[in-house]
Amino acid sequence: MxxxxxxxxxxxxxxxxxxxxxxxxxxxxxxxxxxxxxxxxxxxxxxxxxxxxxxxxxxxxxxxxxxxxxxxxxxxxxxxxxxxxxxxxxxxxxxxxxxxxxxxxxxxxxxxxxxxxxxxxxxxxxxxxxxxxxxxxxxxxxxxxxxxxxxxxxxxxxxxxxxxxxxxxxxxxxxxxxxxxxxxxxxxxxxxxxxxxxxxxGRLIKNKHIASKNNQALNAVFNTIETSIIIYNEAKEIIFSNQAANQLFQYPDGIPNRLSINNILTFHKSSPIGHTRRGISFPIKIECQKNIFKGIPSVICTIHDVTKQKEKEENLRKIAFHDPLTGLAKECA
CATH class of the missing domain: 1.20.120.1730 (Four Helix Bundle (Hemerythrin (Met), subunit A))
Incomplete structure (x- = not known):
C-alpha cells in the first residue's frame, strides 16, 4: 500500500x-x-x-x-x-x-x-x-x-x-x-x-480499474455467502446488500442504494425485526460492526431470519408446558 x-x-x-x-x-x-x-x-x-x-x-x-x-x-x-x-x-x-x-x-x-x-x-x-x-x-x-x-x-x-x-x-x-x-x-x-x-x-485510471475489479471480487464473495449482509453508512443509508439479503427482504432487483436502513430493520435489543418490501415483518438475529467499506466509514450487519427458530422454540415450549393429548396446560390436566 x-x-x-x-x-x-x-x-x-x-x-x-x-x-x-x-x-x-x-x-x-x-x-x-x-x-x-x-x-x-x-x-x-x-x-x-x-x-x-x-x-x-x-x-x-x-x-x-x-x-x-x-x-x-x-x-x-x-x-x-x-x-x-x-x-x-x-x-x-x-x-x-x-x-x-x-x-x-x-x-x-x-x-x-x-x-x-x-x-x-x-x-x-x-x-x-x-x-x-x-x-x-x-x-x-x-x-x-x-x-x-x-x-x-x-x-x-x-x-x-x-x-x-x-x-x-x-x-x-x-x-x-x-x-x-x-x-x-x-x-x-x-x-x-x-x-x-x-x-x-494513467495511474489513476489503472487504480480505478484495479479497485473496480477488487470491488467486483468482493461483491462476488459476499454474494456467495448464504448469510444476509447489509452495509450502511453514517447517514444510515444502505450502500451494499448481497443476494441473500435481497432475497430475504424480497428485493429481486437488489435493495436500492441510499434506502434508509430503518425501512427494513427495526433495532430492538431483545427482538430486532426485519421488514420485507411488501411490509411483512419477521424476527431476525442481527450482528453489526463498524468498519471501513470502500473507503467509507460504515456499519456491516449480518442478518439471520430466525422465524423457524422462533417457531421451534414455541413448539418446544408448548410440548413442555401442555399435554400433547388434551392441549391443556400440564398443571391443569
Whole structure:
C-alpha cells in the first residue's frame, strides 16, 4: 500500500514542481524581457544623444540668435550629463533617467562584446567630453575652444555613434539568445509537467480499474455467502446488500442504494425485526460492526431470519408446558 501511495504521490509532487517551475520561468522571462528592453532602449538613446550633442554644439556657435544659442547650450549640457550618467551605469551599474526622465536602475552590461564596444565609446567620450565642457564653461570658454570642441566632435562623433550602435546590436542579440534559452527551459518544464500529468492520469485510471475489479471480487464473495449482509453508512443509508439479503427482504432487483436502513430493520435489543418490501415483518438475529467499506466509514450487519427458530422454540415450549393429548396446560390436566 505504501508503494502504491508513493507511486501516485511522488508524480503529483513532480507535477506541482514542474508547473510552479514553468510559472517561475514565465515570470523570469517577463522580468528579463523588461530589463533587456530597458537596457536596449537606453543604449539606443545613447546614439540619439551623441547626435544631439553634435547638433547642439553647432547651434551654440552658429545659432541665428542669442536665445537659440542659449537654448542650444542648455540642451547640450543636459545631453552631456545624461549621456555620461548612462555610460557610467552601463559600465558599473547604477541609476540614470529613463525615457520619461524618471530615475531607473540598470545593471552593468555583462556580454563581453558589448563591453568592448562600450569601452570604445568610453575612450571616444573621454576625448570629446572635456573639450566640450571647457567650451561651455563661462570661465574658460573662448571661440578657439569652441572651434576645437566642434572639430573633435566632427572627427569622433561618427565613431562614437557606431560604437553605441554596435553595443545596442549586441545587447539585442544577447537578449534574444537569453529569451530563446528561457523559453526552451520553460517548454521543457511544461513538457515534463504534461508527461507527469499523463502518468498520474494513467495511474489513476489503472487504480480505478484495479479497485473496480477488487470491488467486483468482493461483491462476488459476499454474494456467495448464504448469510444476509447489509452495509450502511453514517447517514444510515444502505450502500451494499448481497443476494441473500435481497432475497430475504424480497428485493429481486437488489435493495436500492441510499434506502434508509430503518425501512427494513427495526433495532430492538431483545427482538430486532426485519421488514420485507411488501411490509411483512419477521424476527431476525442481527450482528453489526463498524468498519471501513470502500473507503467509507460504515456499519456491516449480518442478518439471520430466525422465524423457524422462533417457531421451534414455541413448539418446544408448548410440548413442555401442555399435554400433547388434551392441549391443556400440564398443571391443569
Amino acid at each position: 505504501d508503494k502504491q501511495k508513493y507511486a501516485i504521490f511522488f508524480p503529483i509532487i513532480l507535477f506541482i514542481v514542474f508547473d510552479i517551475s514553468a510559472l517561475l520561468i514565465n515570470y523570469w522571462i517577463s522580468d528579463s524581457l523588461s530589463k533587456s528592453a530597458l537596457t536596449i532602449n537606453l543604449a539606443g538613446r545613447q546614439r540619439m544623444l551623441s547626435q544631439r550633442i553634435s547638433k547642439s554644439l553647432l547651434l551654440v556657435k552658429l545659432g541665428p540668435t542669442d536665445t537659440e544659442k542659449q537654448t542650444a547650450r542648455t540642451e547640450l549640457k543636459t545631453a552631456i550629463q545624461l549621456f555620461d550618467n548612462t555610460l557610467k551605469a552601463f559600465e558599473e551599474g547604477g541609476n540614470t533617467l529613463d525615457g520619461d526622465h524618471k530615475p531607473v536602475f540598470i545593471s552593468a552590461i555583462k556580454p563581453s562584446q558589448a563591453r568592448q564596444h562600450l569601452a570604445q565609446g568610453r575612450q571616444l567620450w573621454t576625448i570629446l567630453q572635456p573639450s566640450i565642457l571647457l567650451s561651455l564653461d563661462p570661465a574658460t570658454s573662448t571661440a578657439t575652444l569652441l572651434d576645437q570642441a566642434i572639430k573633435n566632435t566632427l572627427q569622433h562623433n561618427l565613431a562614437l555613434l557606431e560604437s553605441m550602435r554596435q553595443m545596442t546590436l549586441v545587447l539585442e542579440q544577447e537578449a534574444n539568445r537569453k529569451i530563446q534559452l528561457l523559453r526552451l527551459i520553460q517548454s521543457a518544464a511544461l513538457v515534463l509537467a504534461l508527461l507527469t500529468f499523463l502518468y498520474i492520469t
